[in-house]
Amino acid sequence: MRADRLVSLVLLLRQHGRLSAARLARELEVSTRTVLRDIEALSAAGVPVYAERGRHGGFALLPGFQTELTGLNHDEALALLVAGSRRGAQAFGLGSALASAMLKVVDALPESHRDTAAGAAQRLLIDPETDLLARRAETEEVPGAIVAEVRRAVFAGHKLRIRYAAKDQAPKWRMVDPIGLVTVRDQGYLLATRAGEDRTYRLSRVLDAEELDEPAQRPDRVDLDQAWQERSTRFRTGGDQVAVLVRVHPARRDDLVATALAVRTEEADADGWLRLEVTFQDSRHAEWALWQLATSAEALSPQWLRSSLHTRATAIATRYEAPS
Template sequence: MRASRLVSLLLLLQNRGRMSAAKLAAELGVTPRTVYRDVEALAAAGVPVYAETGPDGGYQLMDGYRTRLTGLTAGEAGSLFLTGLPQPAAELGLGAQVAAAELKLMAALPTPYRDASVRIRQRFHLDAPGWYREAEPVPQLLAAAEALWQDKVVEVRYRRWSPEPGVVTRRLRPLGLVLKAGVWYLVAGPRVRTYRVANIERLTPLEETFTRPDGFDLAEFWRANVESYEDGETGETAIVRLTPAGIEALPDILGPRAARLVARTLEPEDAEGWRRARVPLESVPHAAAGLLRLGADAQVLAPADLVAHMGATIRAMARLYP
């Protein structure tokens, strides 16, 4: 543990120049007293590190000194694709490895490239969740990721919304994890399907392992799955009655593409001018939140759990406005 910390301290000084003991302690998650001891250990090992006093003082390396100790561990190498995604990396338990990998990469780069990478980090940032949305709790994410790395079969208790709402037990073969708009999905076989990780109530890794399907491409599977879902070929739907005003408001509520899919399912007007349509249903709470925005211009007819959820919400709202 200490050897890894000494390397990190050395790379911090190499990449960032002069740093105070307090700043080094904050980066390394230790006390300044520990930093003092670590600096002494580096100096005793022949590393030309020295201290400057004063308000702008701190520790720094002698000009021209560069370490070649930049080898990546297997865990750090596996986390490189997440170096621009600190929150997902932390959710997967890779936050510390990502930080160490970034330090080693920065130390290995020639100065012009290192300066360019710093400029990129200062200018670009990815924030995956949508506006006014907090990342949903995913207590089973780490267990899913560990089983995924080890090609282990898992048994899950999964809360589904359709074809009938309830909790089911499944034996799955994890093939990949996907972060889409701030939501984690598990892609798993044997019939390759997607499962919302937040809906997994329990996940138990089994001793049984499996061999991944030859030629399985996670990115290609997800692209095709998204296209199929958004084209209305797969996925669950809700049956909704809509007024002309409700139909007109759909692009703002669901987005243009989903609104076009709904428009393809519209049935002729009834005697009151309403029309039925099928609306994509990701989950009951998600669908209810959107359809409630239509107010009295929409009436949900099915599925029953969405109807019940809408009714309970509307009754609760009515109690607030007697």
């Protein structure tokens, strides 16, 4: 790992010219002290790194220094394969590998193309952390050591022990046969089987993981897209889900559908509003979704949902009632 970091350090200096120890530490996700030790190691190996002191000082390479440093390691190559989604790489614990791989890709470009590519990249921003309303994207943090252990078991085809905290349950150790990893809207999932039954585990709820030497019981080939579709269908049609009949203004129709698990029926009313039968994960999900739409939607049934929304609206109105 240190060899890869040293390569990344040299590539950063080649592409940026001069960088402070603090900036290098941030880019490499290590401490400033580690950066200084790496600089000493590079100097001892004959790489011409020199320090510039002062307010705008830092470390730089002697002009014209060239060397072959662009070989991709396994994780970097894997990161590039999932680079269509930067957050996908993050969800699978490959964020730092992706950054390192991209440095090597840029360094491998002909010099005539390098500046053009770098300039074009500055004109593109993909999947920022906030939207136009300054709402931060919800990303789930999974410790790198845990997701790396899960990833190794998936690729090696070995059984996996995980300590998993299911919703509203105490954490328990489980032995699973890993099949693959899926990321959806910045949330990572492990698809596996347990005692021959399909199981789906949210990576953010995996508290510990251990790859075993025993081979996993799984088919040699898998269609992850099909497997995910089948599990999504079972999820939408099982559990404590509730069906709700809703009248919604056409302008908010997509907002309603985006929060629902499925749309069963849809038709237009005489006044132009839409009448939909939709399913939600549970009663709390249904109440939350309808509350977001305020007066742009009306839950027609079930009656308990209407009563719950009425109680909440009455409490809010009472709280904000003008003082006498």
